[in-house]
Amino acid sequence: MRITSLVEFAARIMVRLAGLAPQATLSADKLSELENISRDYVDQILHRLRKGELVVSRRGAQGGYALARPASQISVGAVIRSVEGGIFEEVCERYSCGEQQCHHLTACGLRPVWERLGELIEGYLDGVTLDQLVAPEVKVKGVLASAAAFRRMA
Amino acid sequence: MRITSLVEFAARIMVRLAGLAPQATLSADKLSELENISRDYVDQILHRLRKGELVVSRRGAQGGYALARPASQISVGAVIRSVEGGIFEEVCERYSCGEQQCHHLTACGLRPVWERLGELIEGYLDGVTLDQLVAPEVKVKGVLASAAAFRRMA
DNA sequence: TTATACTTGATTAATTCAGTCAGGTATGTT
DNA sequence: AACATACCTGACTGAATTAATCAAGTATAA
Numbered sequence: 001m002r003i004t005s006l007v008e009f010a011a012r013i014m015v016r017l018a019g020l021a022p023q024a025t026l027s028a029d030k031l032s033e034l035e036n037i038s039r040d041y042v043d044q045i046l047h048r049l050r051k052g053e054l055v056v057s058r059r060g061a062q063g064g065y066a067l068a069r070p071a072s073q074i075s076v077g078a079v080i081r082s083v084e085g086g087i088f089e090e091v092c093e094r095y096s097c098g099e100q101q102c103h104h105l106t107a108c109g110l111r112p113v114w115e116r117l118g119e120l121i122e123g124y125l126d127g128v129t130l131d132q133l134v135a136p137e138v139k140v141k142g143v144l145a146s147a148a149a150f151r152r153m154a
Numbered sequence: 155m156r157i158t159s160l161v162e163f164a165a166r167i168m169v170r171l172a173g174l175a176p177q178a179t180l181s182a183d184k185l186s187e188l189e190n191i192s193r194d195y196v197d198q199i200l201h202r203l204r205k206g207e208l209v210v211s212r213r214g215a216q217g218g219y220a221l222a223r224p225a226s227q228i229s230v231g232a233v234i235r236s237v238e239g240g241i242f243e244e245v246c247e248r249y250s251c252g253e254q255q256c257h258h259l260t261a262c263g264l265r266p267v268w269e270r271l272g273e274l275i276e277g278y279l280d281g282v283t284l285d286q287l288v289a290p291e292v293k294v295k296g297v298l299a300s301a302a303a304f305r306r307m308a
Numbered sequence: 309t310t311a312t313a314c315t316t317g318a319t320t321a322a323t324t325c326a327g328t329c330a331g332g333t334a335t336g337t338t
Numbered sequence: 339a340a341c342a343t344a345c346c347t348g349a350c351t352g353a354a355t356t357a358a359t360c361a362a363g364t365a366t367a368a
Contacts, residue, residue: 001155001275002243003268005326009249011264027344040328047346060335061343076267089156095163109287110165113230113279114157120278121155124271133263159357181313194359201315214366215312315364323356333346338339 009037010045010083011076017055018071018130025057025064045083052082071134077125087125088118163191164199164237165230171209172225172284179211179218199237206236225288231279241279242272 012035017026028046032039046065049055056068067074080087091114166189171180182200186193200219203209210222221228234241245268 001241002248003245004324005249008245008264011267015264029344038327041326043345043347044327050346057345058335059333059343059345061337061341063335063344065345087155091157091162094156095159110162110169113282113287117275117278120274121271124274125267128267133267158355183313192358195357197314197316198358204315211314212366213312213314213364215310215368217313217366219314309368311366311368313364313366316362317360318362319358319360321356321358323354325352325354327351327353329348329350331347334344336341336343338341 004084006045006048006083007080009035009041010049010079013042013045014049014054014067014074014079014130015133017065017067018074019134020066023066025066027064030064048083049079052078054078054082067130071131072129074130075126076128076130076133077122079130080125088121090114090118158238160199160202160237161234163189163195164203164233167196167199168203168208168221168228168233168284169287171219171221172228173288174220177220179220181218184218202237203233206232208232208236221284225285226283228284229280230282230284230287231276233284234279242275244268244272 013031016031016034020026026034028042029039031037031046032042035042037045046055046057050057050065053068054074055065057063057065077087092111167185170185170188174180180188182196183193185191185200186196189196191199200209200211204211204219207222208228209219211217211219231241246265
C-alpha cells in the first residue's frame with residue numbers, strides 16, 4: 001500500500017494554495033517551480049482538482065489558481081478522491097471467484113477486515129483538513145494530535 | 155490503495171489453515187482447489203509464508219501445510235509483511251525532491267499525515283488475528299466488533 | 309521404487325503509474 | 339486589435355509493478 005505521486009503532488013499543491021492570502025492566486029508555472037514538478041504534470045493535476053471542484057482558476061495574464069472553498073472545508077480525503085477517483089478499492093469486486101457470490105461470504109471472514117480497514121483509512125483522511133497542514137512539520141504534529149479528526153480515531 | 159492478489163490469496167490460505175483440526179495439514183494441491191488459485195501461484199505464496207515462518211510443511215505423500223503457531227498468535231499484518239515485505243510504504247523515501255532533506259520538513263506538514271495513516275493501518279492489521287476469522291462472515295463481524303484489536307481503533 | 313508433494317528461481321504477460329507531448333482555447337494587458 | 343500569458347484537454351509512451359506461469363529440481367511417506 002502506498003501513496004502515489006499523483007496524490008502526493010496534489011496534496012502538496014493544495015497545501016500551497018491553502019497557504020495563500022485571501023484573493024491571491026498561484027499560477028501553474030509558479031506551482032511547478034515551487035514543488036519541482038514538471039509544468040505538464042502540474043497542469044494535469046490541477047485539471048483533475050478543478051473537475052473535482054476543489055480549486056477555481058482565473059485565466060489570462062496574472063491569472064492563477066485558488067482553493068474553491070476555505071481550507072478548513074477541504075479534507076485530504078477529498079483531494080485524493082479528486083485525483084484518483086477513490087481512496088481504498090473494494091477487495092471483493094477485484095478478486096471475485098467467478099461465482100456469483102463473493103468468495104468471502106461462505107469461505108471465510110476476510111471481508112469485514114478489508115471493509116473496516118477501508119473505513120478506518122477513509123475516516124482518517126476525511127478528518128484531516130488543509131488548514132491543519134499549513135505550517136512546518138513540527139507544528140502540524142501538535143495540531144493533528146489535538147484535532148477532532150485525530151481524536152475520533154485514536 | 156488496494157489489497158493485492160498476493161495479500162488476498164495469502165490471507166485466504168492462512169484462514170484455511172487456521173480452520174484445520176490440530177495435527178491436520180492441507181496440501182498445496184488441495185488449497186489450490188479450495189481457493190481456486192493456480193497450483194503454481196499457491197506454491198509461490200506458500201513459499202513466502204514459509205520463509206516468513208508463518209507456516210510449516212510436512213513433505214512426502216500425505217504431506218501438507220499447517221500454521222507454524224496458534225492462529226491466535228498470527229495477525230493479518232504479519233501475513234501481509236510475509237508475502238509483500240511490508241504494509242505501508244514510507245512516502246518521503248519515494249518522492250524526495252532531490253534535496254537532502256525531505257521536502258515535507260520545510261515546505262508543508264504532509265508527513266505527519268502519511269505517518270499517522272501508516273500507523274493506523276498497521277496497528278489495525280496487527281490487531282486482527284487469524285482465529286478471529288475462522289467463521290462465516292456474519293459471525294466474524296461480531297467477533298471483530300468486540301475484539302480488543304478493534305476496540306483500540308474504534 | 310515410485311508417486312506425491314514441496315522448493316526454487318527465472319521468465320513473461322498484463323496492468324498500472326508517471327510523466328510527456330501536442331495542440332487548442334480563453335483572457336488580461338498594452 | 340495584437341499579443342503574451344495561462345489554462346484546457348486528451349492521447350500517448352516508457353517504466354515499474356503485479357500477477358502469474360514455467361521448468362527443473364529435491365525430499366519423503368507408502
